[in-house]
Amino acid sequence: MSLFTEFPDMSRSELRDFKKAIDGAFKDFIHAYGQGIEDFFKPLLYFLKWFENLLVGTPWPIMLAIVAALVWFGSRSLWLVLGTVASMLLIGYLGMWENMMYTLALTTVATLICIILGIPVGILMAKSNRMQAIITPILDIMQTIPAFVYLIPIVIMLGIGLVPGLIAVIIYAVPPIIRLTNLGIRLVDPDILEAADAFGASPGQKLWTVQMPLALPNIFAGVNQTIMMALAMVVVASLLGVHGLGLEVLKAVNNQYITLGFMNGLAIVAIAIIFDRTSQRFGKRLQKHSEVIHG
Amino acid sequence: MASHGIEIKNLFKIFGPRGKKYIDAVMGGMSKTELNEKHGHVLGLKDINISMPAGQIQVVMGLSGSGKSTLIRHINRLIEPTTGSVVYEGQDVCQMSKSQLQAFRRHKTAMVFQKFALLPHRTVLGNTVYGLEVQGIGKDEAKRRARRWIDRVGLTGFEDHYPNQLSGGMQQRVGLARALTNDADILLMDEAFSALDPLIRTDMQTVLLDIQEELKKTIVFITHDLDEALRLGDRIAILRDGEVVQQGTGQEIVLKPADAYIADFIKEVNRGRVISVGTIMEPTPIEGDVIVELKPEDMLEVAAQVMAQQEEIRANVRDNTGKLIGSLRLKAVVDAMVTAATH
């Protein structure tokens, strides 16, 4: 009768042994290979540090001009450039310039890595249904598992610092670009692919002349989402010791500083909006050919 | 000029995961419906044998679902056959390795599609160079050649337009220019003009005939329109449910339809435009004064017009070498134009 009232769970000691065994195995693995893993990520650390120093070290007027120029190049919208300059000036005036640069550096590098990793994986996924069946659930896990859960092994592996923070951000932010690259390629009109086949295009030629260009709007939507998700992760990354706006938010939470929290939070929002609008407009401009529709 | 025809021999296509398994049943006479109902496979083509002449236009005609697209896609093997062969220049396309097939598609064939299938992100020029680009030909050379064909199909000045800025007729001109720029001997056209308005369609037929006059390619042209078939086809094959029900010249088909299905098909045809003077003339020229002279390849419509204009009821037929080869009476012309020939 007790079977109905009490769940037939593992005995407490068995469970403890079970967890201990896995944790132990993982720690042994780290013990054996930890140094190697750390060395593997060294170049990334140097690159990120270098990039941070570059952004922080550049005099603010030059930095402002560069960002304004990039926004202009991306969006060709004067309003957006003005908005960007105004909000950056305000953020700087409120004493958050340096932290903004740290956050900018982290999200930029994270996004670049997401693109470099994500697009090839997306292509692979589009090429074979089996690949898609394998990768899709992994992406689902990456997007739904609470970030704190995978922080644990990352910390055990790499300790606290920039690289673990970056990895946490990438794990969370890379799925959209993979998904949308895959989707974009799969949505390419089969008639056009058939035409490429009929002209004797090799798989590589088809990829570069037909599939990638036609998937570009979707890939771009993926990049956009990736940037947004990377920004959303900066507070979590600050738990791993990444400095920047996220760390200030964390401090504000710990000390119940309302103003500090909102200031830094809104600065993150401002960066997000600038990134979002610029990349969206850029994506649209790439699609020049779809603007004029003949009736 | 293309010097080789395309020989299609004993070609079968059964769509479905285990097509090969049912090939014997189909050879033994199992019908399309039976195959579909009993085994869930679709009979696409059944024992196709067509010898497509070099340097001429072979039309394949049939109603929707008769297997026209399936057939034309076997010529460049966009569809794998279940059994059979497609021989060109002594080589069986169906036996080619991947790289041979790629080279064959690049250098020997070009294709024009019903729904145009242009690259939407490329301009007219960018689309037209596509075949050469795939072949690895340098940009400048490719553009130079492409411009010539853009000009030839009447799109000069539109080089930098994107496909969606063009009307359907213009888009298909791009499709044609893209195919012609490839400079391949075989031109495959799957209902290339079916999506166009009647007037533009006639226009495009004229463009094609003009170009063919000059290039003499081996063209395979798919259509479900009999008038188009008769106007373009040096030879016509008619498909029904994946089988060839009749093949021959347009005249042969109009004069001697193989069965009721085809007779029904050709009922509405303007016979005066299909049947030529040579087909119905008496082999003896009329002695003495005859005012009207015709050529054997003149169509009856023309003959009737000329004779009516001259108020003559007799005409002599003189061939290109200048020899009198026969004669014709107006009554015979009118009879052939209005009544179905018995067979």
Ligand SMILES: Nc1ncnc2c1ncn2[C@@H]1O[C@H](COP(=O)(O)OP(=O)(O)OP(=O)(O)O)[C@@H](O)[C@H]1O
């Ligand atoms: N991939 C496929 N799988 C299964 N059946 C197919 C496939 N492709 C074509 N078929 C079937 O083969 C038959 C011939 O199709 P096909 O497209 O060649 O006809 P069609 O003569 O070109 O018709 P339309 O004039 O509509 O273009 C049809 O019954 C069609 O349903």
Ligand SMILES: [Mg+2]
């Ligand atoms: Mg078709």
